[in-house]
Each structure stands twice: as structure tokens, then as C-alpha cells.
Amino acid sequence: MMKKTLLFLALAGLFFTTSCLKDQKDYFDKSSAERLQEVQDQLRGLLSSNQYGWRMEYFIGNTEQDRGGRNLTLKFGEAQDTVCVRSEEYVDSSYTSHFKLIGDDGPVLSFDTYNPILHKYAVPSSSYYEARGGDFEFLIIDYSAEKIVLKGKRSGRTSTLYPLTEDAGAFTNRLHQSDKVFHISSFDGTLAGTAVKGEVDVKNRQFTITEKLEDEYADAKTTTIPYILTDKGIQFYQPEEFMGTTLDFLDFSPADTTLTGNGVSLKCFIPKDWCPYEFFEGSYMFLHNDGMFQVELTPEEDQETYRASGIGTNFDIFMTYDIKTGRLNIEAQFVAEQGKDTALQEGDNYVILAPLGTSGYFGLDGEGYSTAWNMREDRPVYTWENNGRNARFMCSELMLRLYNLTDGFVRDSQGYSMGPSVAKFNGNKGSLTPKSMQKR
Amino acid sequence: MKAAIRISFLGAALLTACLGTVSCEKETLNPESVIRVAQTQKNDFDRWLDVNFSTPYNIDFKYRYELNESDLNYFTIPADYNCSIMMAHLVKYLCVESYDEVAGVTFTRTYFPKMFFLTGEWEYRNNGTIILGTAEGGKKIFLAGVNLLPQYIGSVEDLNTYYIKTIHHEFTHILNQTKDFPVEFKSITGSGYVADSWNEEPYESHHLEYGFITDYSQYSEDEDFAEMLSEYITHSPEWWTKTIKAAGDGGPSISAKLDIVRAYMADTFNIDIDVLRQTVNRRQTDIVNNKVDLLDITIK
Numbered sequence: 001m002m003k004k005t006l007l008f009l010a011l012a013g014l015f016f017t018t019s020c021l022k023d024q025k026d027y028f029d030k031s032s033a034e035r036l037q038e039v040q041d042q043l044r045g046l047l048s049s050n051q052y053g054w055r056m057e058y059f060i061g062n063t064e065q066d067r068g069g070r071n072l073t074l075k076f077g078e079a080q081d082t083v084c085v086r087s088e089e090y091v092d093s094s095y096t097s098h099f100k101l102i103g104d105d106g107p108v109l110s111f112d113t114y115n116p117i118l119h120k121y122a123v124p125s126s127s128y129y130e131a132r133g134g135d136f137e138f139l140i141i142d143y144s145a146e147k148i149v150l151k152g153k154r155s156g157r158t159s160t161l162y163p164l165t166e167d168a169g170a171f172t173n174r175l176h177q178s179d180k181v182f183h184i185s186s187f188d189g190t191l192a193g194t195a196v197k198g199e200v201d202v203k204n205r206q207f208t209i210t211e212k213l214e215d216e217y218a219d220a221k222t223t224t225i226p227y228i229l230t231d232k233g234i235q236f237y238q239p240e241e242f243m244g245t246t247l248d249f250l251d252f253s254p255a256d257t258t259l260t261g262n263g264v265s266l267k268c269f270i271p272k273d274w275c276p277y278e279f280f281e282g283s284y285m286f287l288h289n290d291g292m293f294q295v296e297l298t299p300e301e302d303q304e305t306y307r308a309s310g311i312g313t314n315f316d317i318f319m320t321y322d323i324k325t326g327r328l329n330i331e332a333q334f335v336a337e338q339g340k341d342t343a344l345q346e347g348d349n350y351v352i353l354a355p356l357g358t359s360g361y362f363g364l365d366g367e368g369y370s371t372a373w374n375m376r377e378d379r380p381v382y383t384w385e386n387n388g389r390n391a392r393f394m395c396s397e398l399m400l401r402l403y404n405l406t407d408g409f410v411r412d413s414q415g416y417s418m419g420p421s422v423a424k425f426n427g428n429k430g431s432l433t434p435k436s437m438q439k440r
Numbered sequence: 441m442k443a444a445i446r447i448s449f450l451g452a453a454l455l456t457a458c459l460g461t462v463s464c465e466k467e468t469l470n471p472e473s474v475i476r477v478a479q480t481q482k483n484d485f486d487r488w489l490d491v492n493f494s495t496p497y498n499i500d501f502k503y504r505y506e507l508n509e510s511d512l513n514y515f516t517i518p519a520d521y522n523c524s525i526m527m528a529h530l531v532k533y534l535c536v537e538s539y540d541e542v543a544g545v546t547f548t549r550t551y552f553p554k555m556f557f558l559t560g561e562w563e564y565r566n567n568g569t570i571i572l573g574t575a576e577g578g579k580k581i582f583l584a585g586v587n588l589l590p591q592y593i594g595s596v597e598d599l600n601t602y603y604i605k606t607i608h609h610e611f612t613h614i615l616n617q618t619k620d621f622p623v624e625f626k627s628i629t630g631s632g633y634v635a636d637s638w639n640e641e642p643y644e645s646h647h648l649e650y651g652f653i654t655d656y657s658q659y660s661e662d663e664d665f666a667e668m669l670s671e672y673i674t675h676s677p678e679w680w681t682k683t684i685k686a687a688g689d690g691g692p693s694i695s696a697k698l699d700i701v702r703a704y705m706a707d708t709f710n711i712d713i714d715v716l717r718q719t720v721n722r723r724q725t726d727i728v729n730n731k732v733d734l735l736d737i738t739i740k
Contacts, residue, residue: 081481100480112504124515126570136517
């Protein structure tokens with residue numbers, strides 16, 4: 001009986017709560033589609049409203065590598081869906097492409113025809129099949145005449161537009177200069193009285209700060225924050241708290257190479273003979289123990305390597321750039337067919353370039369030569385010296401050899417000094433000792 | 441217990457009735473559609489596309505990036521505006537107008553794919569291979585790598601390898617879907633179809649002697665048919681003769697299959713594949729000899 005009563009009560013409850021008169025008030029006075037359209041219309045006007053256009057703090061990166069921020073400028077057309085883009089990475093260059101505002105999960109700004117400046121980090125390649133973390137479609141998070149906040153659809157990173165108050169070319173060229181000056185690799189200093197040290201990856205715009213402890217094996221607090229260049233120094237992706245201090249931006253003084261800010265004072269180090277990556281591009285006379293030849297250094301897509309052509313009769317080698325030391329390195333490698341990305345082979349074996357040590361062994365683990373700059377910008381000469389990768393390895397010469405992937409043996413097919421038959425250094429040599437490289 | 445079950449049944453019945461009668465007020469539907477189409481302003485190229493693709497053929501030539509038209513498995517980028525103009529000219533001059541010339545405009549209007557979508561780079565896979573383009577259901581042709589077009593424009597072989605042969609190939613599929621080809625085609629090299637192994641050895645380098653015009657022909661009889669026709673019309677008669685000769689024992693099989701392709705095209709669509717080949721070849725030569733201004737978007 002009890003059960004019966006309960007059941008009836010439950011059913012009665014249901015009857016009372018079921019109303020058939022629908023009196024649901026709309027939260028918004030217009031449909032979501034209409035509101036989205038309104039936002040797009042307002043944004044369209046806003047984007048083309050500034051005399052000089054907008055500057056964009058463009059943050060990029062993917063799971064593989066955070067790549068920090070770049071300063072771009074955007075000038076949106078009034079009558080046409082065009083946008084003229086500049087970047088601090090290119091001096092005196094602009095490129096005009098198209099854009100549109102679309103309704104997605106919200107209003108989206110899409111740069112929908114190719115722009116080599118804007119899409120630079122979004123372009124995939126065989127080395128970067130997931131591209132390099134660049135976005136070209138952005139969800140609009142917030143907007144006003146002072147600021148438009150965007151969120152990259154691929155990276156999820158926040159980029160921001162601010163009205164530009166000067167000529168776009170003047171702005172990007174100035175920031176380009178700031179970038180050139182800001183070539184530091186490490187620092188030492190204090191953060192609200194505590195000793196800290198750290199490193200700056202200027203290529204990927206990453207700032208790593210670490211607590212300095214007496215005991216080098218103790219767990220030190222550390223953090224890495226992406227940054228973007230400003231007129232005064234660097235600004236972090238977002239303010240980050242580290243050891244009680246908020247890191248938001250730091251001013252850089254090129255004269256005494258210091259980074260300073262709210263309770264922060266860091267002395268930065270630039271190796272005296274440090275050269276930026278771009279510095280090495282060009283033609284050189286390559287001097288070795290038995291003569292010289294002309295070598296052309298061409299930058300590779302990764303901006304960490306140079307292809308050196310002219311060293312061999314039918315092959316190119318690669319020189320790797322070390323951002324910390326600002327030097328180029330020649331180390332053991334598979335040589336590439338001239339002008340191609342395929343490894344040169346002789347039968348089943350691959351042709352390798354390998355530094356031979358005074359010990360009589362080959363150094364196949366980063367040992368080799370690196371450039372020491374004469375510190376003259378007008379007539380740069382780079383002396384090839386031991387790169388010090390392995391304290392117990394002293395290079396005596398570079399040799400061409402054959403390498404078998406299956407057994408891992410280094411071979412020569414034509415006797416000790418001749419090297420492989422399919423590859424020779426210019427001058428028909430199988431080995432040489434590099435001396436220096438002089439810019440032409 | 442029985443009573444409880446009966447009561448529960450009664451409850452369920454009441455509940456159903458109650459739910460069934462909830463709605464009683466009729467709401468008028470908002471006449472405004474919730475679907476909004478992105479609004480872009482028409483530029484000179486858009487107007488040229490209207491006159492050369494949309495109006496005469498009902499073809500939507502999409503050169504501006506749309507995420508939903510791309511393949512989300514890959515990192516794609518937009519096509520360049522000028523490269524898109526060049527590609528539109530190539531599609532028009534090498535494909536659309538070739539079929540107009542040989543089979544009449546009604547044929548092209550009826551069967552040619554209704555949508556093109558362009559992106560700037562190839563689709564890179566993590567195993568080092570790339571995707572040049574795809575076709576979906578005979579309606580949409582997706583062409584990748586459009587920004588790289590300037591480096592291939594001077595070579596007929598490159599243009600076909602990277603872009604144009606794909607269009608002829610996919611178009612053949614559409615024709616086959618309209619009217620299937622004779623079953624005898626399959627029986628000629630019936631045991632030679634190896635599906636995904638086509639790009640493995642020995643199939644990849646021995647396809648000719650096995651009786652297949654390309655390595656990909658070995659995927660299936662449908663692909664074989666499309667490869668036969670698209671390879672035939674994009675190459676010169678000399679190339680074909682040389683290839684058949686090079687095929688050795690496989691030559692007669694390829695020739696036998698070509699006879700079926702020839703008869704199918706003639707009987708079903710009234711197209712002489714030799715006339716089509718001649719037309720396509722002539723037009724290809726015009727392109728590499730700069731006889732067509734690929735950037736001209738004046739409306740005539």
C-alpha cells in the first residue's frame with residue numbers, strides 16, 4: 001500500500017511540473033546567426049578603420065617547438081578584401097593577399113589566399129610535415145578600437161592586434177634592427193635579490209630562467225617563457241610568476257647588454273666572436289692545407305644549416321650553425337648529391353664526410369671544426385679550429401669515406417688517401433685539412 | 441508483487457500519455473535563415489571565373505581557403521592568388537576546352553566535375569610521401585601544391601605529373617560511373633591487380649612487363665582504366681609506341697586494354713580518343729610555348 005501511495009505521489013508530482021504553456025524568454029534579442037553577422041560587420045569596419053593599419057603580436061608554435069612571437073603589420077583594405085602584410089623578419093618587404101571574416105564557432109578572421117610573410121610558419125614541407133606552428137585562421141576572442149584579441153585555430157596561442165601609430169615600414173624596419181641587436185645567448189643576475197642564470201634562444205624567442213644554486217646537482221626552479229621583441233627589449237607571451245616575481249617585460253640595453261625590469265637585473269653574455277646566422281651567407285675562398293677553392297654558402301630552410309657547394313666535384317656538404325657560439329661547424333655527415341637532398345651512394349654504401357682525429361679514429365659524434373671569426377665585419381675571415389665537442393678528440397683532417405648502414409663500418413674503396421671513387425674534394429683529393437674561409 | 445507490477449505499468453502508461461501531450465503551443469518559425477554564407481567582395485578574378493566557369497559550366501572554382509573543404513588530416517595552406525589564376529587557365533584550356541572541342545559543350549557541362557578546390561602546398565605525410573590531389577565522388581577535384589606551379593609551367597611532363605593528368609584521370613572515373621566499362625577489360629590482366637602493393641617491388645618497377653601502363657594501374661581495374669585513358673591522351677603517339685615496345689611481353693595486354701578504352705569512349709560518348717589526344721597534345725604545347733596568357737583575366 002505504501003508503495004502504491006508513493007508511486008501515485010511521484011506521478012502526481014510529474015503532472016504538476018509539466019506545463020504545456022511555453023513561456024521561455026530569449027536571453028538575447030536576436031538569433032545567434034544575426035548576432036554573429038553583426039559582430040562580423042562591426043569587425044569589418046574596425047579592421048579597415050586605422051590610418052596606418054594594425055600591428056600584430058603574432059605568437060606561433062606547436063607541440064614540437066614553441067617559436068615565440070613575431071611583430072607583423074596588417075593594413076586591411078576598405079573596398080576590397082585585401083590585406084597588406086609586413087614583418088620584422090623582412091626589411092622593406094610587403095605582400096598583399098586576401099582575408100575574410102567567417103562565422104565558425106564564433107567570428108573567425110581567415111587569411112585565405114597565400115601570403116609568404118603571414119603564412120611563413122604555416123607552410124608544411126618534407127622536414128616539417130606539421131608545419132612550424134603558424135596560424136592563418138583566428139577566432140576573435142575580444143575586440144575594441146584599442147585591441148583585438150585573436151586565438152589561433154591550430155596552435156591555440158593568443159595573438160593580439162593593436163592600432164599602429166606610425167608608418168608600417170618604419171615600424172617593422174625598426175623592430176628588425178632591435179632583433180639584430182638582441183643576439184644574446186645566456187645571462188646571469190638577480191631576481192628580487194635571488195641569484196639566477198639562464199639562456200635565451202633568440203631564434204625561437206624562448207627565455208629560460210633558472211635559480212642559481214651552490215649545489216649544481218640540486219633541483220633548481222626553472223621556467224621557459226616565449227617572448228616577442230619590443231622597441232625597448234622583450235615582452236613575455238603572458239606575465240609569469242617566477243620565484244615571487246612577475247615577469248612581464250624586460251628592457252634591454254645594448255650598450256652594457258643588460259636586461260632589467262621589475263626587480264630583475266640580468267647581465268647578458270654575447271660571445272665576442274659571436275655571429276648571427278645570416279652573417280655567413282655568401283661566397284668564400286676556402287683555404288686548406290693543399291690549396292683553395294670557391295665555396296658558396298646557401299641558407300637552408302631550417303635556418304640552422306648552410307649548404308656548402310663547391311667543396312666537392314659532385315656533392316654538397318652541410319655546415320651547422322650553433323646559435324650559442326655564433327659559429328659554423330663542419331662535423332661528420334652523409335654528403336648530399338649536388339643541389340639535391342638525396343645522400344650520395346657508391347653501391348650499397350653511403351659517402352660520408354668524417355673528421356679524422358690525431359688518435360687515428362674517426363669522430364662521428366659531433367666532433368669537427370668550427371669557425372673563429374677575425375671580428376672584422378668588412379673583411380670577415382673565419383679560421384677553422386677544433387670545435388671542442390670532445391675534449392679528447394683533436395681533428396687532424398676531413399676525409400671522404402664510405403659508410404655501411406647495415407654494419408656501421410667506415411670503408412674506403414680506393415686505398416687510404418683516395419677515399420670513394422664516386423666523390424672527391426675539388427682537386428681530386430680524398431682528404432684535406434681546412435684552414436680558413438675568407439668572404440669574397 | 442503482481443499488483444506492484446500492474447501499478448508500474450499503469451504509471452508508465454500515464455507517463456507516456458503525459459509526455460505525449462506536453463506540446464500544445466504552436467510557435468512560428470523565424471523566417472531568417474540561421475545559415476550565413478561568408479561574404480567576400482568579388483574581385484576581377486571572381487568575375488572572370490563567373491564568366492568562364494560558373495555561368496557556362498556550373499563549375500565552382502574555389503581558390504580561397506576553406507578549412508572544411510580541405511583534408512583535416514594534413515597541414516594545408518591557402519593557394520596564392522596569381523598561381524590560382526594560372527591554374528584556372530590551365531584547367532580551362534587543357535581540360536574543359538579540350539572536351540568542348542572534341543565532344544561538344546553539352547558533354548562537358550553534363551559530366552565535368554562541378555567543384556575545384558585549391559591549396560598552396562602538397563599534403564605531406566610523415567612517411568616522406570606527398571599527396572598531389574584527390575577527387576571526391578566525381579563532383580569535386582582537389583588540387584594541392586598550386587603555389588609551386590610557376591616552377592613546373594615550362595614542362596608538359598611536370599604539368600601532367602603534378603596537376604593535369606590527375607584531372608583527366610578523375611574525369612575518367614566520372615564517365616565510368618555514368619556508364620560502366622565492359623567486363624572484358626578486367627579479364628585481360630585480371631590476376632595482376634594488387635591493391636595497395638602497387639608501389640612496392642616488384643610491381644613498382646615492373647608494371648610495364650606485367651601489362652600495366654603505370655605502377656598505379658595495378659591498384660584495381662577502375663584505376664587501370666582511368667590511367668590508360670589519361671596517360672594515352674596526355675602523351676604523344678611516339679611516346680605511346682615506345683612505351684608499348686618497352687613493355688615487351690606486357691605490350692599486347694596494354695594494347696588490348698586500349699582497344700576496349702577506345703571502343704568504350706567511341707560507343708558511349710562518341711569520342712575518338714585519337715582526336716582527343718591530338719587536341720590535348722596541341723593545347724599542352726601551346727601552354728609551354730607561352731601561347732596562352734595565363735594571368736589575363738580580362739573578360740571578353
